[in-house]
């Protein structure tokens with residue numbers, strides 16, 4: 001199956017994890033112009049070796065170093081939009097944690113990303129892009145409060161762009177219940193919730209709590225089946241699970257591609273989206289992820305179409321945007337079956 005030509009929907013992509021080799025090189029040369037032989041993309045990429053989640057989080061420090069000022073953050077963002085557009089992604093929800101550095105405040109970070117998305121889309125009109133500011137749970141509740149306030153404030157300026165809030169970051173040493181208040185505020189302000197959930201074995205105790213709280217989409221959901229009550233609630237609520245196969249394999253949370261929980265979810269006819277998570281770090285693309293799933297789980301073209309349509313349905317796009325995307329996907333598959 002030629003997955004490159006398929007119009008694709010990306011619902012789970014982190015900005016700093018989605019820096020391609022070319023993007024890293026360009027940013028590195030901007031930051032260290034006198035030191036251009038010393039680009040250590042190995043420090044960023046995860047090639048074949050398996051890492052645990054803590055080591056994966058270390059990898060992001062390299063990208064974070066390169067996107068620590070508005071100028072390079074803007075370039076990185078525009079390049080990421082270009083790279084998804086080149087892979088024929090027609091709808092992208094990008095997520096990022098507003099970060100304060102020596103050179104910018106969290107507010108400047110977020111407004112820089114918003115402006116750069118606007119510019120990126122102007123250059124690549126074939127892709128529609130939305131932004132989901134992320135709460136990094138390892139930074140604590142006070143920063144989470146600030147992030148949501150910023151997202152709500154920025155949504156007034158960019159109402160079509162900021163659509164939701166993500167909860168991500170290393171879940172170790174934090175409790176979901178501490179974030180419920182701030183997530184509730186986000187929800188009451190009209191932001192959708194895309195929450196990383198059941199990403200590691202360490203979160204098993206809170207999975208049910210998260211499902212009871214409710215969210216619009218689940219990131220990963222890898223360890224969701226540990227208790228039957230949790231699994232049943234997931235299926236009952238029909239919350240779409242964003243599946244990131246290569247990411248889970250390389251972080252070692254799934255042992256073999258055949259064991260990936262997307263297989264079980266598809267079997268249960270539960271809505272899923274195929275996503276990259278961090279295509280730069282994990283050296284993949286959305287086309288490759290779809291190809292990998294199609295091959296491993298014997299998915300015919302109409303199954304891929306169904307996954308794409310479900311992704312649109314559960315996306316945070318407006319009703320008009322969803323119907324335009326659905327027609328685009330529908331037309332593509334009908335032309336293919338005639339041609």
Ligand SMILES: [Zn+2]
Nearest residue numbers: 014168219277
């Ligand atoms: Zn993620």
